[in-house]
Amino acid sequence: MKTRSLVTASTLLFLSSLIFCREKVLQVKVSNPSRFARQNEMISLRWSEILKELPSLGSKDIVVIDTRTKGKVLSQSNGDDLLFQTNFAAKETKSFVIKYGSNGDTKPQSRVDGRFVEPRQDYAWENDRIAFRMYGPALAAEVNNGIDVWTKRVRYLIVEKWYKGEEDTGKSKVSYHIDHGEGADFFSVGKSLGAGGSGIWYNNRVYQPGVFSSQRTICNGPLRVTFELTYNTWLVEGKQLIETKRISLDAGQHLNRIEVTFTSPIPGDTILIACGLVKRKNTLLSRGNNNPWIGLWGQTAEDSVNGSLGTGVVLLKSTFIGMNEDKDQHxxxxxxxxxxxxxxxxxxxWTRSGDFAGSDEWNAYLESYCQRLQQPLRIKLAVQK
Incomplete structure (x- = not known):
């Protein structure tokens, strides 16, 4: 009887401590240091930092709560990070709570998608605003490593549907080069860098690696899609290089985060990387005065009914060295x-997405994006009982 009492007491102590642990929550206070509003801002918390504050939390049984509205916030566990989004007014501070809870059995509707598409061997990706693709081995003779743009008029995902319509035959075929009410692929890349592809800048010319040779999806929604492309070994003036490109697109944004890594037998060599925007008819080039960005704005296609399209590239101030152009691209x-x-x-x-009325708004978006990078959100974590 004495042994049984001890076991019972130990069990009760364990259960009560577990209940006590589960009553703790992690408060997240996030401040916008900018003097301008920030829409669809991604908040990224390292799981290592979360678990350091509250070791009992796990990624599969947590919810994020907006303390003002008391509503659940859509989140994504992205390997090492927990992601969620919100909008900020200028200089606004918001508070959230991370705690144990269920998001229900229903899978949340994703606002992003990325996929390797057979038989074309493209990698295509999108969010609720815009879509892109890069070409794989099947089109190696016709294209290079440029980024293609698909313009969207709708907030839902379209890539899978558009590919299916293009591949169907007979009366079922629906070309994605024609706007049927959702948008279209009006963009022409060819062997250029397209809408922000990159290459090595050496002796006043751009060297490109060709199409990607392999791909892998790292995460795919509901708030961020991330994938990685690898290119075959290539030569730049006799030097061997292998390129890996990791691309991430967040819901509600128009710019991809692109991380490029080159490896070679001689690590540590300094290289120059050129990021480009293919030249288009009837377009105007703009550039930042104090911040490193370029933007191209003009007619989307021959028919003016298809509105205007802006493309742009933003660099970090710490890496920027200058601007140039060749016959194909800025x-x-x-x-x-x-x-x-x-x-x-x-x-x-694109104007027809409803997000930009003209070049001034597109250029302001690129300028504010630079400022956002220079003024990251301020995040504080604290455990509450």
């Missing part, structure tokens, strides 16, 4: 080292 150039990651941002925006 270029913004940064400095990197072999074996280290070079990060930049590139994408597009």
């Amino acid at each position: 270029l913004i150039i940064g400095r990197a080292k072999v074996g280290e990651t070079f990060t930049y941002y590139a994408g597009a925006g």
